[in-house]
Amino acid sequence: MKVQLKMILAILIGMVLATGCTNKSEEPKKTEQKNKAEIKTNFDIVEAKSFTLKNIRGIGYPGNDNALYIAANDGLKMYRDAKWYETTVNQHDYIGFQAIESGFIASGHPQKGISLEDPLGLVKSADKGKTLQKLAFYGKTNFHFTAASFSGNGLYxxxxxxxxxxxxxxxxxxxxxxxxxxxALKDFNADSLGMMAVHPKNGETIAMATRSGIYYSNDNGNTMKLITDPFMVTALSFNGDSVLYSSVENDKILLKTINPLSGEQTNSTFPFLDYDNPITYMAVNPKDQNQIAFTTYKNDLYESIDGGEKWTNLLRDGKKELD
Structure with missing residues (x-):
């Protein structure tokens, strides 16, 4: 089992994720596109009666909605008022999903049959996925690791x-x-690059999860500082000025908060997870810091609306069953 865990964590933290998605180097098919890709098919957000998510690509709380968003290989799923919703079209394979105040930013691959180039590069949506604005690298590059400030003033x-x-x-x-x-990554001594998080207001401040702890920077990653002990960190998110993160220590999955300036750490309570089911993505709602969510390697989803005192299991094995 320890060998299996090491393989899982290598997937979570390694430079290239084994997600079945490739960083396409082949020449993409060229199509004539406007700067903003307007989807002409009928777009709507409807209640999702049942679904099974094969791959969760990211989670977050966009500022232009009151829902928890799940980015999956078949589009967006939204959880709001104890109900699940999904889009009728534009079911893109979003990767590197980042919730921001005006909507979300992502990379990935377009839904088949829609006239968008593959890969998407970096795109942005301010209307819940109805239209995509091309930011950079459209048709050229796919990014497994992205990070953005909720304020929109820092993109990595x-x-x-x-x-x-x-x-x-x-x-x-x-x-x-x-x-x-x-x-420049000065003073960065880890043997891998991993998941990044950006301060919700200050785009110059970032934190990175690695196999040997969390590295922190307040100058766009030009100088880095190790702010934890050298243990495996699989996921992290800013919660105000502090960093909420999950580590794997002594075959146990832990959830902690650290103040990067003082170094003070606190342990958080959360549902028990088997050590071969580590936390993969984490999100804190900048508009309500008591609203927290995380996913696991086996596609479980948990959410708390009281700062982590109580947790609700919203998905198990990525499944939403018929009511």
Whole structure:
């Protein structure tokens, strides 16, 4: 079982995720597109009676809705007022999903039959997925690791293949993807790059989960500081100025909060998870910090609306059964 756990964690933290999605290097099929891809098929958000998610690509609380969003390989699922919803079209394979105040940012692959280039590069939606605005690398690159400030003033990607516009490693943009700079990562000593989180208000402040702890930066990742002990961290999210994260220590899955400036840490209560089912994605609602959600390797989903005192199991094995 320990060997299996190591394999799982390598998938979570490794430079390239084994998610069945590729960072396409082949020449994409070219189609004539406007700067904003307007989908002409009837778009609606309807109640989802049942579904099974094969892959969860990210979660978050977009500021233009009052719902928890799940990005999956077959589009968006939204949980609001104890009901699940989904879109009728635009069921794209979203990857690197990031909730922001005006909507969401993502990468990934378009739904088959829709005239969008593959891969999507970085796209943004301010209307719950009805239309996509192309930010950068459209038709060129797919990003497994992205991060964005809720305020919209900081955008980060990990370049897995260098090109004329992007360097290998962490790159950041302060102008919504128009131009990019490479983070210097001074004093970064981990042997892997992993999931990133950006401060909800200050786009210069980031944290990164690695196999050897959390690295923190307040200058766009140009200088980094290890703020935890060197243990495996699988997921993290800012909760105000603090960082909520999940670690794996002594074959146990833990949930903690750390103040990056003081180093003070607190343990959080949460449902028991088998050590081969670690936490994969985590989200805190910047508009209500008591609203927290996380997913697991086996596609379980939990949410708390009281700051982690009580948790509701919204999905088990990615399944929403018929009522």
């Amino acid at each position: 990607v990990i370049g897995e293949q260098p090109n004329d516009d992007l360097r290998l490693g962490v790159n950041y943009s302060t102008d919504n993807g128009a131009t990019w700079k490479k983070s």
